[in-house]
Amino acid sequence: MLFYLSLLAVLASLVMVGYRYRASLPTRVKAFFPSLNHYTPLASFSDQARAGLSSPMFDIESANIAEGDSRAGLDEQGTQEVLDIMRAQRVNFDQARLIRHNQILARNGIDPSGMPLDSKAVTRL
Numbered sequence: 001m002l003f004y005l006s007l008l009a010v011l012a013s014l015v016m017v018g019y020r021y022r023a024s025l026p027t028r029v030k031a032f033f034p035s036l037n038h039y040t041p042l043a044s045f046s047d048q049a050r051a052g053l054s055s056p057m058f059d060i061e062s063a064n065i066a067e068g069d070s071r072a073g074l075d076e077q078g079t080q081e082v083l084d085i086m087r088a089q090r091v092n093f094d095q096a097r098l099i100r101h102n103q104i105l106a107r108n109g110i111d112p113s114g115m116p117l118d119s120k121a122v123t124r125l
Helices: 002-020 045-050 060-065 076-089 093-107
Strands: none
Touching: 076 093
16 A cells, blocks of 8 residues: 555656656657647747737737847737637637727726726716
8 A cells, every 4th residue: 555655656756847847848748748838939029920929909920020020029918818718618809909908907996997997086077
C-alpha cells in the first residue's frame, strides 16, 4: 500500500513539474500533448493582420504595416483575449474588441456607456 502511494506521489510530482516547465519541453514530448501547443505568439503587425486582427475600423495594415512601423505589434495578452473571444463566441474582430472592452469597463465599475456604477460618483455639477 505504501509503495502505491509513493508511486502515485512521484507520478503526481512529475506531472506538476512537466506542467510548470511545459514551455521548455522537447518537441518529441510536446507531440504527445497537442493541447500544450495551441498558442504561438504573434510577434509583428503582419502576423497579427494575417491572424484576422485587423478590420476597416481598426486598420493595422495601412496604419502600421504599410508605414513600416518597427514596433513589436499589439499587446500579446490583449491579442490572446480577443482571439479567445472570437473563437468562443464566434464573433468578428470588432465585436470581440467591443466585448473585451466592456469586460474591462465592468471590472473597473463602469457601465458600457462610460458612466461609473458607483452611486457616490459625481457625474454632474
